[in-house]
Amino acid sequence: MAFRDEWLRARAVAWKDLMAERRSKAGFNSVAALGVTILVLFGFALGPDAEAIRAAAPGALWLAALFAGVLAFNRSYQVELDGGALEPLLMYPGARRSIFAGKLLANFVFVFLLLVIVIAVSLVLFHITVPSTWPRLLLVVLLGEVGLVTLGTFYAAMASRSRAREVLLPLLLFPMLVPVLLAAMQATKALLVGDVMHDAGAWTSLLVAYDVIFLISTFLAFDYVIEA
Numbered sequence: 001m002a003f004r005d006e007w008l009r010a011r012a013v014a015w016k017d018l019m020a021e022r023r024s025k026a027g028f029n030s031v032a033a034l035g036v037t038i039l040v041l042f043g044f045a046l047g048p049d050a051e052a053i054r055a056a057a058p059g060a061l062w063l064a065a066l067f068a069g070v071l072a073f074n075r076s077y078q079v080e081l082d083g084g085a086l087e088p089l090l091m092y093p094g095a096r097r098s099i100f101a102g103k104l105l106a107n108f109v110f111v112f113l114l115l116v117i118v119i120a121v122s123l124v125l126f127h128i129t130v131p132s133t134w135p136r137l138l139l140v141v142l143l144g145e146v147g148l149v150t151l152g153t154f155y156a157a158m159a160s161r162s163r164a165r166e167v168l169l170p171l172l173l174f175p176m177l178v179p180v181l182l183a184a185m186q187a188t189k190a191l192l193v194g195d196v197m198h199d200a201g202a203w204t205s206l207l208v209a210y211d212v213i214f215l216i217s218t219f220l221a222f223d224y225v226i227e228a
Contacts, residue, residue, distance in 0.1 A: 006098040007098075011102065016102075017102070017103065027072070028110065028113070028114075034064075038068070042063075042064075057122055058188035058189040059185050060126070064118050065111065065115055065118055070170055073169060074156060074166055076156040076160075077156060096222060096226060097223070100153065100222040104153045119141070136191055137188065140203075141188070147211050150214045151214055153218075154221070155173045158225045179210055180214075186199065187199075187207065190203065
């Protein structure tokens with residue numbers, strides 16, 4: 001019963017955030033535009049060398065998702081803070097981790113839609129052929145997104161009460177995301193080139209381990225962070 005109540009509360013928080021974003025649309029449009037702009041800049045910087053472009057594609061894709069995602073994470077608690085609704089939300093009966101779960105779910109959907117656009121643009125811009133191992137590639141993308149969104153949502157809560165949260169969030173988030181992004185980029189690169197050395201499995205396992213650790217630790221620490 002308690003789990004069901006927490007799930008309903010998390011779903012309500014996620015639905016509220018998604019509907020607010022759907023009504024405004026400005027946030028998603030700006031985030032998606034930033035992601036596409038980063039990819040285009042990478043394309044111009046790498047020049048006409050097709051091999052160099054394909055080799056750099058995984059890094060460009062994940063960096064575009066990272067920088068665009070930071071904008072999304074900064075908005076996670078902005079509506080409640082601007083409207084003075086965060087404290088009443090925290091005082092609502094029930095475990096506070098359900099609030100984090102709702103924010104996490106909303107950000108996951110938001111970043112997933114962003115990744116769909118970024119990947120589609122990458123396929124065209126970097127002349128990438130979808131490999132036969134695309135189900136494994138999709139798994140890597142989802143695992144990488146879980147790590148990105150989990151840490152992004154958590155550190156957004158940590159920085160939410162700071163006046164300089166737009167500056168503080170990247171400073172807190174980027175160092176922690178290094179292992180996740182490294183594993184995601186290496187696994188993506190291995191699968192795109194055919195995984196001749198069978199590296200993708202090891203990097204994917206590392207991604208799973210990081211995701212599990214970060215999910216557990218952030219859920220346990222959220223109560224203390226949101227009060228800070």
